[in-house]
Amino acid sequence: MTNEExxxxxxxxxxxxxTPLIKDRQKWTEFKDDLIPLQNHAVALFIEQLQEVEAGFQLEDALTLVKRSMRSIKNFLFILKATDNIIDFVTDLEPLLKSAVPKMIEHLDELERKGVFRIVKSMLDIRAKIAAAYDHHDIEQIGDGLVALLALAKKMADPRTLAFLEKMAEIPASLDLSQAPKVGPFGLISAGFNPEVKEGLGVLMALTKAMAKLKTDGHVPDKVVRPAEIAS
Structure with missing residues (x-):
């Protein structure tokens, strides 16, 4: 082989x-040529965005932010730790919520079937109607009246009062007024010899004597008026 060969x-x-190096160089040149327009557009967009915040941003503010962030690193660590605790709490609570939420929905559905929500809505409607019909002065007067009625109900809760009212309520059921005979003056005189009539008249006189106290002090005395005391 000669030297020329x-x-x-x-x-x-x-x-x-x-040859491969030249091809790689060409590819890199083509990539750079394609990237230059994008780079120019990105730089122009970045400059445009900086112009919008130029009035409210100063380099000193950025330095201050960096320094305060460095001084508050413990606070950041505390926040991260608290966030981890919250995540752990939610993770532990999730199984309970999965079992509690369906039960709560079931309970609310049961209340809906029983009409509890409709009753609450009706009560709110009643309150709205009362507010539309009466002003606050009327409501205060009504409230005072309700307090007085509650006090009256408390007095009526006395065992003797309840026993008296219960006996009075039993009287109409034991009577047949359609069979009541006509009674004249002589009938009244003869009825006065009936022991039951005597007891009834005694009770009536005791009630009459007790009701006379209303004219003096405005309330029934605590002392029990007995038929035997009428003659006193």
């Missing part, structure tokens, strides 16, 4: 090695 062979080998 040897040189040509080496040149071919060198060309074969340089």
């Amino acid at each position: 040897l040189i040509l062979q080496r040149l071919d080998a060198l060309e074969a090695k340089l």
